[in-house]
Amino acid sequence: MDSWVRFSAQSQARERLCRAAQYACSLLGHALQKHGASPELQKQIRQLEGHLSLGRKLLRLGNSADALESAKRAVHLSDVVLRFCITVSHLNRALYFACDNVLWAGKAGLAPFVDQEKWAQRSFRYYLFSLIMNLSRDAYEIRLLMEQESSTCGRRLKGSAGGTLGGGEAGVAMGGSAPGGSLPYLALQLRLQVLLLARVLRGHPPLLLDVVRNTCDLFIPLDKLGLWRCGPGVVGLCGLVSSILSILTLLCPWLRLKP
Numbered sequence: 001m002d003s004w005v006r007f008s009a010q011s012q013a014r015e016r017l018c019r020a021a022q023y024a025c026s027l028l029g030h031a032l033q034k035h036g037a038s039p040e041l042q043k044q045i046r047q048l049e050g051h052l053s054l055g056r057k058l059l060r061l062g063n064s065a066d067a068l069e070s071a072k073r074a075v076h077l078s079d080v081v082l083r084f085c086i087t088v089s090h091l092n093r094a095l096y097f098a099c100d101n102v103l104w105a106g107k108a109g110l111a112p113f114v115d116q117e118k119w120a121q122r123s124f125r126y127y128l129f130s131l132i133m134n135l136s137r138d139a140y141e142i143r144l145l146m147e148q149e150s151s152t153c154g155r156r157l158k159g160s161a162g163g164t165l166g167g168g169e170a171g172v173a174m175g176g177s178a179p180g181g182s183l184p185y186l187a188l189q190l191r192l193q194v195l196l197l198a199r200v201l202r203g204h205p206p207l208l209l210d211v212v213r214n215t216c217d218l219f220i221p222l223d224k225l226g227l228w229r230c231g232p233g234v235v236g237l238c239g240l241v242s243s244i245l246s247i248l249t250l251l252c253p254w255l256r257l258k259p
Contacts (some may be wrong), residue, residue: 007196014244015059018052025049030233054141057104060097067094077259081140089133092109092126099123121225130219134214138257141207145200146193153196210246216242 029045071090077083099122106114201208216238222228223235230238249256 006186011059011248015056016243016250017058018059019239020054020243020247021051022052023243025052025236025238027236027240030231030236034233054104054107055147057100057107060100061104064094064097064101067091067097074259082137082259085133085137085140088136092130092133096123096126096130099126124221124224124254127250128225131214131218131221134210135218138207138211138214142197142200142211145204145207146196149196149200206255206257208251209249209255213242213245216245 025045025048029042029049032042032045045241069091071087071094074083074086074090074172077086099119102111102114102119103116103123105111106119141190201211219228219238220235
C-alpha cells in the first residue's frame with residue numbers, strides 16, 4: 001500500500017495511468033469495430049480516448065524542462081556512446097514535449113489557429129528520433145554485456161578444460177574456424193550468439209524491459225507518420241504494453257535502466 005501511495009502521488013505516474021487507459025481504449029475501440037458493435041458505443045470509446053489524450057497533454061506541461069535537465073546531466077557521462085545516445089534522446093524528448101504543449105494549447109482553445117496536423121507530425125518525428133536513440137543505447141549496452149559474458153565464459157572454459165579439449169572443439173568454443181565446413185560453423189555461432197543474448201537479457205531485467213518498452217513504443221510514431229501502417233489494434237496493444245512496463249518501473253525503481 002505504501003508503494004501505491006508513493007506511486008499515485010507522482011504526476012508522472014498519473015500520466016502513465018492515463019496513457020495505459022488511452023491505449024486500452026484504442027485497443028477496445030478496434031475490437032468493438034471488428035466485432036460490429038453499435039456506432040454509438042464506438043463513438044463513446046473514441047471520445048473517452050480523446051479526453052484521456054488531452055488529459056495526458058495537460059499532465060505533461062513542463063516536461064520539456066525536465067528533459068533538458070536530464071540532457072545536461074547526460075553530457076557528463078564518461079562513455080562517449082552512452083553520452084551521445086542519451087543526450088540526443090533527451091533533447092528530442094524535450095522538442096517532442098514542446099510540440100505536445102502546442103497541441104494541447106490548440107485543442108484546449110488557447111491557440112485556435114494552430115495547425116494540429118503539422119504540429120502532430122513534428123511531435124511524432126521527435127518522438128521517433130528519441131526512440132531510435134534509446135534503442136541504439138540498448139543495442140550498445142547489450143553488445144558490451146555480451147562481450148563481457150563471452151570473455152568470462154572463455155576464461156572459465158580455459159580454466160576448467162585445463163588444455164584437454166581437442167583442437168577443433170577448443171577452436172569452435174573460442175571462436176576459431178571449424179573443420180566441418182563454414183555453414184554448420186555459422187549456424188553454431190548464430191545459436192551461441194542467440195543463447196548468449198538470452199542469457200544477458202535474462203540476467204539484466206532493466207535492460208530487457210527497456211528494450212521491450214522502446215520496441216513497443218516504436219510502432220506508434222511509425223504508424224502515425226505513415227512509415228509503417230500497423231493499424232489501431234497493433235498501436236493500442238503496443239501502447240498498452242509499454243505503458244504497463246513504464247508503470248512497473250515506477251513501482252519498482254530497480255527495474256529502471258541507469259544511467
